[in-house]
Amino acid sequence: MAKFKCNVCGQTFEADRMPDKCPICMADSSHIEELVEAGAQAETTLRKKGFNTNSNVYTVVYAAVIVVIVAFLLAFVASSLKETQDANVANDTKGQILTALGYDKTSIDVAATYAEKVKDNLFVDGELKAYDGKFNTSYGKLVSDGILHVFSATTANGEIAYVIPVVGRGLWGGLWGYIAIDESKSKVLGTYFYHESETAGLGARIGESWFQEQFIGKSLWQNGDTLTVVKAGSAIENDPCQVDGVTGATLTSNGVAAMVKDGLTAYKAFLDGAPVEVPKCKSEDESDVCPDACTDMSEQDNVEL
DSSP states (O other): OEEEEETTTOOEEEESSOOSBOTTTOOBGGGEEEEOOHHHHHHHHHHHTTOOTTSHHHHHHHHHHHHHHHHHHHHHHHHHHHHHHHHHHHHHHHHHHHHHTTOOTTSSOHHHHHHHHEEEEEEETTEEEEOOSOOOSOOHHHHHTTOOEEEEEEOTTSOEEEEEEEEEEOSSSEEEEEEEEETTSSBEEEEEEEESSOOTTTGGGGGSHHHHHTTTTOBSEETTEEOEEESTTOOOTTOTTEEEOOTTOHHHHHHHHHHHHHHHHHTHHHHHSSOOOOOOOOOGGGGGGSTTSSTTTTTBTTBOO
16 A cells, blocks of 8 residues: 555555545545655665665665664774773773782772772883883783783781782683782782683672682792692691682682792792882872882882872
8 A cells, every 4th residue: 555645635545556636625636645754765866776675786785885874883883982992901900900909890990999099010031110101901912921010019908918910711711810919928918810701600600709809818839839729628627728619610610729829930030039128109209100009008118198
């Protein structure tokens, strides 16, 4: 059924074809016009111009044009949002580091707290050197290349700490985390672990606080043993280096154990070495090298940032 409109009486009606007269006012067909929707009108126009809208060529060209337009729009949106996305990823990474230090990232201004409490350094030739490059949000490739970032910081409890990043692999994908270590570089003050795609309710539980809090107070190594994760329920009571794994997630737990071991091994020269002096801030006229990152640590022990 098609729609028609009488230009004499202004009424619209439906019919199978153009009527000879208006069924309302009986005006002849010269006063009647067919009402065509926008899409159908466009198709009619194309047909009048010689385009066969039912042909394969038309279908392919039409689809290609739509794909190009959508791709352009997506690229434009992605480009417009990239700066915001990068800032959000960086802020989330800083929140993970602060979590390892005992801060609740959901109740603080992450950017401001990180700037005040944490300082990014590189461990080079046996000493820490201030890092003033672009903030990194991934450390796997850096560690494998021997580029060792060490974050000197103050914990939520006011203790001097170092934080090292660790990266590994679980059952289904990547694992990563941060281990906060006390000033003597002998025990764990806190951790943060997360995953790319571990099973919910099983391996994904490494991201839960109960699992991470087991590491607090544990030794990095003692009597030849290294900090590790063992099968759920098998950790020896009071063992300074053992942490229970997640029940039903043996492979993910093993992945965390390997990640921790590899991380401690990569940073062994830093962790085994003598106390490391944290880089000092430059003079006030050069304070942009170490902005606001060391005020809380400058009066503790011999650490002056």
